[in-house]
Amino acid sequence: MVDDQTCTPRFAFAEPYKKPSFGAVFLWRSWSKAEKHDAHSRSRYYERPEGSVLASFLQLISGAMPMQTQPDSTPSVSVIGLGAMGSGIAQTLLEGGCTVSVWNRSREKVDALVENGAIACTGPADALDANSHVIVCLSDYQVWQQIIESHDLAPHFKDTFIIQLTTGTIDDVQAHASFIRDHGGHLVDGAVMCYPRNLGTDEAALLLSGEPDAMNHCSPILSILDATWTNLGEDINRPSVLSRSLMSGLTGAIMGLVNGAAICRAGGVPLDVFMKFNEGTNSILLSEQKRLIEAIRDGRTDETEASIKAWREGNQALISVAASLGTDLSLQHAIQEVFQKGGRKGLDEHDISALVDVFGPRK
Numbered sequence: 001m002v003d004d005q006t007c008t009p010r011f012a013f014a015e016p017y018k019k020p021s022f023g024a025v026f027l028w029r030s031w032s033k034a035e036k037h038d039a040h041s042r043s044r045y046y047e048r049p050e051g052s053v054l055a056s057f058l059q060l061i062s063g064a065m066p067m068q069t070q071p072d073s074t075p076s077v078s079v080i081g082l083g084a085m086g087s088g089i090a091q092t093l094l095e096g097g098c099t100v101s102v103w104n105r106s107r108e109k110v111d112a113l114v115e116n117g118a119i120a121c122t123g124p125a126d127a128l129d130a131n132s133h134v135i136v137c138l139s140d141y142q143v144w145q146q147i148i149e150s151h152d153l154a155p156h157f158k159d160t161f162i163i164q165l166t167t168g169t170i171d172d173v174q175a176h177a178s179f180i181r182d183h184g185g186h187l188v189d190g191a192v193m194c195y196p197r198n199l200g201t202d203e204a205a206l207l208l209s210g211e212p213d214a215m216n217h218c219s220p221i222l223s224i225l226d227a228t229w230t231n232l233g234e235d236i237n238r239p240s241v242l243s244r245s246l247m248s249g250l251t252g253a254i255m256g257l258v259n260g261a262a263i264c265r266a267g268g269v270p271l272d273v274f275m276k277f278n279e280g281t282n283s284i285l286l287s288e289q290k291r292l293i294e295a296i297r298d299g300r301t302d303e304t305e306a307s308i309k310a311w312r313e314g315n316q317a318l319i320s321v322a323a324s325l326g327t328d329l330s331l332q333h334a335i336q337e338v339f340q341k342g343g344r345k346g347l348d349e350h351d352i353s354a355l356v357d358v359f360g361p362r363k
């Protein structure tokens with residue numbers, strides 16, 4: 001856990017696609033609501049060690065914006081939304097030494113955190129007014145929109161740093177960013193790629209985007225949740241795009257696995273045997289995934305040991321076996337359709353990574 005005086009030295013990266021594994025010392029200072037009227041006044045707390053060897057070195061290796069502050073108060077943050085994830089966030093921040101103000105529609109979740117040291121807010125406006133840094137984690141953006149409208153929150157965003165950790169679509173994220181900007185607030189938008197129990201541990205995974213200044217201001221809080229949170233740069237869509245892309249891989253793999261279990265069960269193969277051989281398949285999966293991504297990145301999708309045609313024939317055999325056993329064929333038919341599209345694009349002799357051209361946007 002984090003030293004509650006300094007709230008951990010942190011890193012502020014301007015460059016996207018890098019975990020902040022090395023960068024500037026960035027000590028925390030919390031902002032009282034009284035200071036929110038003058039956002040510019042905050043800049044005095046960020047002093048770049050200009051001219052120092054450290055500053056030159058950091059900029060050389062990472063494009064980092066090294067900034068340093070002196071801690072002079074306890075970190076403070078509000079959390080709006082105390083479902084499984086919001087409660088995990090609030091609890092982790094409490095354990096990290098923050099003063100945490102909380103609001104949730106259902107009072108019992110507020111009370112549970114108050115017992116652990118959180119401060120209860122009377123409403124979402126109170127939570128926005130209590131601190132200059134506010135984390136929002138609700139079911140979806142529509143719920144947040146309803147809360148904003150029903151509690152007339154628009155005037156409460158001025159000079160507030162909103163850390164939005166609700167899962168959203170590109171349209172949601174864009175509309176929300178405009179709203180926050182139009183009302184004088186600052187936004188860091190993110191996706192949580194772990195379970196609540198992983199927050200504050202090595203398994204935590206936060207993907208964040210936002211303007212560099214907003215990221216820097218929020219960095220100390222984010223670092224308590226995930227010490228190596230990922231800065232995806234200024235494009236506010238990226239956390240949604242990356243988190244959904246990762247989900248595509250996960251969903252495909254898990255659906256395939258469950259389908260395989262159904263086929264084994266229908267065909268009388270013990271699931272323990274399936275599990276044992278599945279472990280063997282998984283052991284090659286990581287290196288295969290790396291090979292596929294590198295082939296796509298480097299434009300080498302024509303080099304292969306197993307062509308799309310061979311994969312399609314293998315999937316056809318799978319369809320036949322599943323059909324004989326009477327299991328559902330919808331997943332295998334959808335996969336076969338993708339292979340056939342690859343064939344129609346003249347990719348039959350290419351590597352399976354060449355299917356990226358089937359999945360890519362229509363020209």
Ligand SMILES: NC(=O)c1ccc[n+]([C@@H]2O[C@H](COP(=O)([O-])OP(=O)(O)OC[C@H]3O[C@@H](n4cnc5c(N)ncnc54)[C@H](OP(=O)(O)O)[C@@H]3O)[C@@H](O)[C@H]2O)c1
Pocket residue numbers: 081082083084085086087104105106109137138139140143146147165166167168192193194195196
């Ligand atoms: N849980 C995870 O493992 C996980 C992992 C990664 C990302 N996430 C993301 O984190 C976000 C929150 O997920 P969660 O698991 O915490 O969900 P959850 O446990 O279902 O909590 C939903 C939250 O939204 C609030 N809410 C729902 N409808 C509302 C309404 N009409 N008015 C006011 N408040 C309302 C709930 O308040 P009440 O308590 O009053 O119902 C609760 O605070 C989601 O976007 C999810 O995709 C979750």
